[in-house]
Structures are given as structure tokens and as C-alpha cells.
Amino acid sequence: DGGITQSPKYLFRKEGQNVTLSCEQNLNHDAMYWYRQDPGQGLRLIYYSQIVNDFQKGDIAEGYSVSREKKESFPLTVTSAQKNPTAFYLCASSSTGVGNQPQHFGDGTRLSIL
Amino acid sequence: GQQVMQIPQYQHVQEGEDFTTYCNSSTTLSNIQWYKQRPGGHPVFLIQLVKSGEVKKQKRLTFQFGEAKKNSSLHITATQTTDVGTYFCAGPSWGKFQFGAGTQVVVTP
Numbered sequence: 773d774g775g776i777t778q779s780p781k782y783l784f785r786k787e788g789q790n791v792t793l794s795c796e797q798n799l800n801h802d803a804m805y806w807y808r809q810d811p812g813q814g815l816r817l818i819y820y821s822q823i824v825n826d827f828q829k830g831d832i833a834e835g836y837s838v839s840r841e842k843k844e845s846f847p848l849t850v851t852s853a854q855k856n857p858t859a860f861y862l863c864a865s866s867s868t869g870v871g872n873q874p875q876h877f878g879d880g881t882r883l884s885i886l
Numbered sequence: 887g888q889q890v891m892q893i894p895q896y897q898h899v900q901e902g903e904d905f906t907t908y909c910n911s912s913t914t915l916s917n918i919q920w921y922k923q924r925p926g927g928h929p930v931f932l933i934q935l936v937k938s939g940e941v942k943k944q945k946r947l948t949f950q951f952g953e954a955k956k957n958s959s960l961h962i963t964a965t966q967t968t969d970v971g972t973y974f975c976a977g978p979s980w981g982k983f984q985f986g987a988g989t990q991v992v993v994t995p
Binding site for chain 1: 974
């Protein structure tokens with residue numbers, strides 16, 4: 773089945789530690805996205821990529837980094853500079869990045885601070 | 887920048903009743919999309935509206951795009967417990983989506 777796989781489902785971060793969240797898709801989609809969701813709130817865009825080897829900052833990129841070396845993969849690193857990383861992180865993809873195509877979401881990763 | 891606002895933030899509904907949630911954009915949208923997120927789950931695409939004044943139905947759900955393409959609504963008739971969740975609208979802006987904060991729907995049996 774085609775879809776988006778996020779791992780791990782739960783992740784714990786120690787103070788001063790960088791952690792990387794994985795996102796893989798086999799939908800052959802060009803565009804991929806990372807969102808952060810805090811309890812009871814909407815989705816805020818962290819980074820997005822419309823094509824391999826290119827990505828742009830979203831609304832809350834500070835303290836995060838991404839790479840897009842392969843079409844299928846868009847990992848997100850939460851750096852120690854992100855002082856309040858506890859949240860639900862969602863990865864999504866769409867066939868193109870022009871804003872006219874539906875987004876397909878993974879099951880998410882819940883990140884907590886130890 | 888573009889902002890997409892949704893009201894109400896919370897909606898408590900008695901099973902069998904109807905309700906409507908609204909989405910408003912500060913700018914004209916080329917299209918608007920609606921998503922549903924069940925508790926503990928991830929957003930799932932419901933529908934996309936493109937044309938001015940467009941109305942689409944999915945069983946008990948009716949979606950409408952405003953004439954000016956700056957607002958949209960989702961109307962649910964005869965609410966069921968399966969309708970529980972948060973409904974988001976989203977509008978595109980240069981390759982990324984601006985999601986509204988969502989309407990969280992709670993259904994009382």
C-alpha cells in the first residue's frame with residue numbers, strides 16, 4: 773500500500789540533544805512537509821520541500837533543520853536550539869507543491885522532553 | 887501574510903442535530919481544502935473546493951466555497967458519534983498550505 777511512514781511513534785529528548793524524526797513516502801510525490809501540532813491547536817508549518825535538494829522555511833523553522841536528498845525521504849532534526857520541542861510532529865506529502873493538491877499525512881511522532 | 891481563521895473553536899453537538907463550522911481567509915484563495923482529524927490520529931483529506939460558489943456533498947456533509955473565494959463552510963446534518971474530531975480548513979499560498987486552527991467537535995449521545 774502506498775503511504776507515508778513516520779518513525780519513531782514516540783521519542784524522548786534529553787536536554788542539549790539533537791533528535792531526528794524520519795519521514796518516508798512511496799507515493800512518488802514531489803512535495804513534502806513538516807508540521808508541528810500542540811495540544812488543542814492547529815498545524816503550524818515548519819519546513820517544506822517542493823523538489824529534491826530544495827526546501828524552504830515555514831512559519832516556525834527556528835530550532836529545526838531538514839534535508840531532502842531523496843524524493844522519498846524528508847527527515848526533520850529537532851536541535852537543542854528548540855527550547856520547547858514537546859509536540860506532535862506530522863509529516864505530509866502532496867503530488868506537487870503548488871498548493872492545489874491534497875496532502876497525505878503520516879501517523880505522526882510524539883516528542884517529549886526527559 | 888495570509889491568515890485562515892475558523893469558527894467556532896469548539897462545537898458541542900447533541901447526536902442527531904445539525905451544525906456548521908466556518909472558515910475565513912484574509913485573501914482570495916485559489917482553492918480550499920477540508921481535513922478531519924480524529925482524536926489521537928492524523929488529518930485526513932475530505933474535499934477540495936475550487937470554483938466560486940461551489941457546493942459539494944459527501945453523505946451528511948455539505949461543503950461550500952464563498953462567491954468571493956475568501957470563505958467556506960462545512961455543514962453536518964444529523965450528527966453521529968462518528969463525526970467526533972477536529973475539522974480543519976486549509977488554503978494554499980505559494981506551494982504551502984495555511985491551516986486554520988480547527989473546529990473541535992464533541993458529540994453527546
